Amino acid sequence: MxxxxxxxxxxxxxxxxxxxxxxxxxxxxxxxxxxxxxxxxxxxxxxxxxxxxxxTPKVTKKFASREEEVLDWLKGGYTVAEIKQNTGINETCIRTIKLKNHIAVPPKFRSRMLPLDDQELIITLSKTAITKYFGVPFTGYGPTDAKNLAKTGYKYESLSPAEALHWADIKDGALYLTEKGLFRKHGLGSYEHMNKGVI
Known part of the structure; x- marks a missing residue:
């Protein structure tokens, strides 16, 4: 040829x-x-x-150390602005790496479900996720919500902006709740789209 x-x-x-x-x-x-x-x-x-x-065969993709660093921050749930603040890397560079690698940044977890008995603590993403998973009407306000949630064996606690957890802050093995269900964390790459089954 x-x-x-x-x-x-x-x-x-x-x-x-x-x-x-x-x-x-x-x-x-x-x-x-x-x-x-x-x-x-x-x-x-x-x-x-x-x-x-x-x-052929395909050469394994190799990232420069700076790009690997940005990818770790992104997978950890940090925003472009937060990564720039922590590393000093240009925002345009961070956005380019994000787009190039098709990274969906996990959102911050702003609340948690405290167990009333021997159940495990659950880090939650939203009140909608609680309503959807537990099947009880929940807005986070008033004694009625607390009573409804108590039937499930949990108490709701909202986290302050300073306490909100990045994905990287949640320990491996912890339970977390999103609108897609309840999952157990297995490393940075295990956010909901990586999980095959619901706990």
Whole structure:
């Protein structure tokens, strides 16, 4: 199969991108490519699939340490402004990383359900989630709400803005309630869309 000049250029750029990821050009400056062993090119050309126009097998995605740091903050439920405040990284850069990796930032948890007996503490996302999961009318106001909730074995407590929990603040193994149900936390990547079953 004969490739056009455009196709060859595209292929070369793709190979260079793979080499950059594999040999890590961090801190090497413009001449970093000179330090890549010649065997690397030969190896990558062998991996080139002419028929499908791709490199096989797929090279594992490698993030720069700064990008990994931003991803950890995002997965931990921190907003762009909070990440900028904590790390000093430019907001545009943070938003770009967020969009590029399709990260849905978990919201802050602003309330909790305190058990009245031997049940576990539940960190809750909203009053709507409580009503939906426990099946009792609940607005968070008045003695009637407290009575309705007591039948489920829990007492509601609203957290102040300063006490609101980021996803990263919730310990692994803790129960948390969203409008999609009750779940148990298993690491930063286990927010509701990662959970297959309801507790």
């Amino acid at each position: 004969v490739m056009s000049r455009t196709e060859k250029r595209k292929k070369t750029l793709e190979l260079l991108h793979v080499i950059e990821e594999k040999y890590d050009r961090k801190g090497k400056g413009p001449s970093w490519i000179d330090s890549v062993p010649a065997e690397a090119y030969a190896e990558l050309w062998k991996l080139w699939d002419v028929q499908h126009g791709s490199i």
